[in-house]
Amino acid sequence: MMASALWHGFADMGAVEKNGAFVVSRGEGAYIWDREGTRYLDATAGLWFTNVGHGRTEIADAVAAQLSKIAHFSNFGDFVPETTQVLAERLAAIAPV
Incomplete structure (x- = not known):
């Protein structure tokens, strides 16, 4: 122990x-x-x-590519990271409502 x-x-x-x-x-x-x-x-x-x-190496590669641009940024207030905005649009396009 x-x-x-x-x-x-x-x-x-x-x-x-x-x-x-x-x-x-x-x-x-x-x-x-x-x-x-x-x-x-x-x-x-x-x-x-x-x-x-x-x-999952394909996920690790995608994460590494994203982290080489920006690790994280808050979306409080009127801030939005580009990747967060792109993902939100993709999800909204396939959401049933």
């Missing part, structure tokens, strides 16, 4: 301190592996953001 400076959101930190964290080392498709090499189905899909699977 290794002590960690990481505060695990929504976790019983007493249990994490006592038993250690469940450390995920890698993912591929719908699966994740722990440090010992045991494979698990990623039934949580990263909770919200990996429903397309892990290790």
